[in-house]
Amino acid sequence: MKHVNAVVIGSGAAGGIVAKELAVAGLSVVLLERGPWYTANDCRKDDLRNQRTTMLGNAFGPEDEGNPRVSVDASGTTRTWLPSEGGYQNNAACVGGGTLSYGGQAWRYLPQDFRMKSTYGAPPGSSLEDWPITYDDLEPFYEKAEYEIGVSGDYSGTPFHGPRRRPLPMPPLPPNREFYILEPAAKRLGLHPFHIPMTRNSVPYNGRGPCMRCRWCVGFACEVDAKNGSQNTVIPTALATGNCELRTECMAKEILTDDRGRARGVAYFDARKHLVEQPCDLVVVSACAIESARLLLNSKSRLFPNGIGNRYDMVGRNLQGHHYTGAVGFFDYDTYDDIGPGGSIAITDYNHGTPGLCGGGMLANEFIRLPIHMIDRLPQGTPRWGLGHKQGMRAAYKRNIQVFGPTQQIPTADARVTLDHTVRDKWGIPVARISGNVHPHTFEIGDVQAQRAEAWLKEAGAISTIKLSNKSTSVSAGQHQAGTCRMGNDPKGSVVDRDCRIHDVDNVFVIDGSVHVNNGGFNPVLTIMAIAYMASASLVRNWKGTGLKS
Amino acid sequence: MIATAAAGTALLSGCFSSHNAGWEFLTDGTAATLKAICDQIVPADDFPSASQAGVLTYIDRQLTRHYRRHQRTYLAGLEQANRISRERFGAALESASPQQQLAVVTALESQNRAFFSLVREHTLEGYYGSPRHGGNRDAVSWRMLGIDEPPLRGRAQYDLRKGSPS
Numbered sequence: 001m002k003h004v005n006a007v008v009i010g011s012g013a014a015g016g017i018v019a020k021e022l023a024v025a026g027l028s029v030v031l032l033e034r035g036p037w038y039t040a041n042d043c044r045k046d047d048l049r050n051q052r053t054t055m056l057g058n059a060f061g062p063e064d065e066g067n068p069r070v071s072v073d074a075s076g077t078t079r080t081w082l083p084s085e086g087g088y089q090n091n092a093a094c095v096g097g098g099t100l101s102y103g104g105q106a107w108r109y110l111p112q113d114f115r116m117k118s119t120y121g122a123p124p125g126s127s128l129e130d131w132p133i134t135y136d137d138l139e140p141f142y143e144k145a146e147y148e149i150g151v152s153g154d155y156s157g158t159p160f161h162g163p164r165r166r167p168l169p170m171p172p173l174p175p176n177r178e179f180y181i182l183e184p185a186a187k188r189l190g191l192h193p194f195h196i197p198m199t200r201n202s203v204p205y206n207g208r209g210p211c212m213r214c215r216w217c218v219g220f221a222c223e224v225d226a227k228n229g230s231q232n233t234v235i236p237t238a239l240a241t242g243n244c245e246l247r248t249e250c251m252a253k254e255i256l257t258d259d260r261g262r263a264r265g266v267a268y269f270d271a272r273k274h275l276v277e278q279p280c281d282l283v284v285v286s287a288c289a290i291e292s293a294r295l296l297l298n299s300k301s302r303l304f305p306n307g308i309g310n311r312y313d314m315v316g317r318n319l320q321g322h323h324y325t326g327a328v329g330f331f332d333y334d335t336y337d338d339i340g341p342g343g344s345i346a347i348t349d350y351n352h353g354t355p356g357l358c359g360g361g362m363l364a365n366e367f368i369r370l371p372i373h374m375i376d377r378l379p380q381g382t383p384r385w386g387l388g389h390k391q392g393m394r395a396a397y398k399r400n401i402q403v404f405g406p407t408q409q410i411p412t413a414d415a416r417v418t419l420d421h422t423v424r425d426k427w428g429i430p431v432a433r434i435s436g437n438v439h440p441h442t443f444e445i446g447d448v449q450a451q452r453a454e455a456w457l458k459e460a461g462a463i464s465t466i467k468l469s470n471k472s473t474s475v476s477a478g479q480h481q482a483g484t485c486r487m488g489n490d491p492k493g494s495v496v497d498r499d500c501r502i503h504d505v506d507n508v509f510v511i512d513g514s515v516h517v518n519n520g521g522f523n524p525v526l527t528i529m530a531i532a533y534m535a536s537a538s539l540v541r542n543w544k545g546t547g548l549k550s
Numbered sequence: 551m552i553a554t555a556a557a558g559t560a561l562l563s564g565c566f567s568s569h570n571a572g573w574e575f576l577t578d579g580t581a582a583t584l585k586a587i588c589d590q591i592v593p594a595d596d597f598p599s600a601s602q603a604g605v606l607t608y609i610d611r612q613l614t615r616h617y618r619r620h621q622r623t624y625l626a627g628l629e630q631a632n633r634i635s636r637e638r639f640g641a642a643l644e645s646a647s648p649q650q651q652l653a654v655v656t657a658l659e660s661q662n663r664a665f666f667s668l669v670r671e672h673t674l675e676g677y678y679g680s681p682r683h684g685g686n687r688d689a690v691s692w693r694m695l696g697i698d699e700p701p702l703r704g705r706a707q708y709d710l711r712k713g714s715p716s
Contacts, residue, residue: 048679055675056616056683064616215701338697371678371695385591385670386652393678397695 004028007266008284009252012097013525014512014532015286016230020238021536029244034251035061035094043221047370051101052219054084060101061093066426072435074473089477091288099229103218104199106151107522108142111135111162112352120358123441127413131517132489132498135162138530145529150228152202157194160348173202177337178365178401179344185460196346199228215368217341255283255299263508269427282507289514293417293484294432309502312492316417318483320519321476325446325469326404326453329462330379336398342368351521359408361449361521366402379464403453407446408521410439415475436475480524485514500535511535575613582644583628590655591673597694600673608676608685627665631658
């Protein structure tokens, strides 16, 4: 197979950007994606089979057949999971990855999120650390992501955000009814509500039209292509350079190394399940936290008997995502207006600065809830089935608002991805084994956040509320998965350096949520994108100085 | 999976009519029992019950597709429901009175939580989920909840009677 400069594994939030940046800089790039490229024809609105409610399967991969994972819970019980089951901790497997079907909240982390240990100290039993980069280092790349991918919103209502040089490129969508109900209540509480930043066109942008405000957003592909992801922004740009070849339905098996311990290529199964080798100068792993760790651990050789980058047993550790906590408020009038996407208003007053808590989290109203989402979110005392449940659905469906958010997760080294050598996928590759739990302080933060959401809803006039406090006994990862290839200056305590380069292999990079030192109290995707731009810029600089050529 | 389910069917065939009138997995006998359970989970009022809205079609189809792995749980659970009904009321569940059926399903919930949780979830999926899978016939539950089906996309933004902004 013809030698190329770079192989990028995974075409999601980070991989698409890296492929584009390298291709534009003149490198020849092969972009491997295990899933297919879905188009507008594939975006049917099936509330039982999409990427968020998956009882009948994942709409955007992986398929349930032949893609298992294993988990071990706190009691030591081992279980095998299908990709459409919650314990699998799925994101997606398709061109664009999670960005094809996400809700698209496009948050910058706050400056303190990069300085968690300095700000709060590490709680006992946690692996809380500072990042080797600061908010200021990342700021220009946040801006680049906001402009190249396309973000709408308006930060002017809040002082609780990091310094920024330019406003967002698009105004927010006009408010929906929930916004108008929640905004004055937040202000009465002394809070600073504002429009959620979203990777969604509110006006024509990047050659595509604006959101048509349908009720099917998070979990679905956008049928008018107004939601911005890798698949409709950077990947088409990468392909247009002529330097990037996208190979879909190709599953990476391992990174191949030479006698000197440098990567020489990638072995992968092509769409016909033939094992092939793609030689290259450098490898970028952007397969999302669980699969990136799995690929490194599966890349064993004489020099790397425990996998690439794993000399100090750090690959796969610090797995984290987000526990969502908040509340549902029930009202005595219709709050539902059928104007999508639904999520519209947020506060970041509570992300930092609460005595006794290591961080906090953003709170926002939820996207439109489809009927199936409400069956277990009814007022206290509603029967779980029978006439009372049916009437409860009828009374509450259009009369509720949900406020919740991602709780700042306190990482632990025990929450980790390893390999399960007894369970293999359809290609015969050992699957990911997920073990460990959440640090108890995460639950303490979540309890406070749920109370705050409840207070906001009550101030807005809710006649009753239920708290959503997630206290699962297993690690959270899922669509916000992060942390497994931590970025750091110390090779013994991290996997990659500040440029996302693996400490002891100078031509292998991990560029995705895996490198997050912590995951902030926000949806992580814009940070993943900003890091991809930053790491790509330094990679291209080094390349031009021939720093990478073997 | 199919083989074990077939064995399960044979094992239980004494208890149910094995006639299969257009079902993919169920028989007329198992369908009658399942109907009684589903219609307790979503009973009829001004709007149809679970079975009237096509929930049995939804569950039957999925038991040969995405929920194949639950076939044995279903057969054992339906058998148990009939056993409870016979012990308490001397009749199969389908022949018991509505009050008796409610008592049996309540007992089933505590005696076989795994099966009841499944059948509750699947019934609510069939009733409130997309009509494309055989349940929620004519989008009846969505109309019950007052959401437009089919939706007129973008309508709400421009319909001044709604009093919405923009």
